[in-house]
Amino acid sequence: MEFPCSHCQHALNWLNDSRFQCPQCHHHYQQQAHCPECQHLLQTLSACGSVSYFCQHGHGLISRQRVLFSYLPVQE
Template sequence: MEPLCPACKHELQLTEKGFHCAECGAQYAREARCPDCGQPLEVLKACGAVDYFCQHGHGLISKKRVVFVVA
């Protein structure tokens, strides 16, 4: 399920920079959250790779499992 635009309530599309609403043209930042506890994840970038780490006991989180929310 895609998140909804806070302004017009249409589905947002995930882009490289965040979320975009095709209906009203709004842009929103995205935040990576842990799928297990819902807390924000630390983003680790090295050598072109992006990894996600949960500081609340869940360790490294696969990017396939990361939940992106409107920040």
């Protein structure tokens, strides 16, 4: 997962769940999954260690390869 920090462009480190942190300036980011068809936020379903993504706007299950990820800065 290579995504640059929007503050310093350093690659982010994965923390846990969908949290990422910049190791250089320590900003936190929340990873969000979007539907490739309608761009709405996907519902994340975790079961048995694997994660599925579900669009509640009529596009059903979205495979991880098709999910669009964005990174929202988190205010601590």
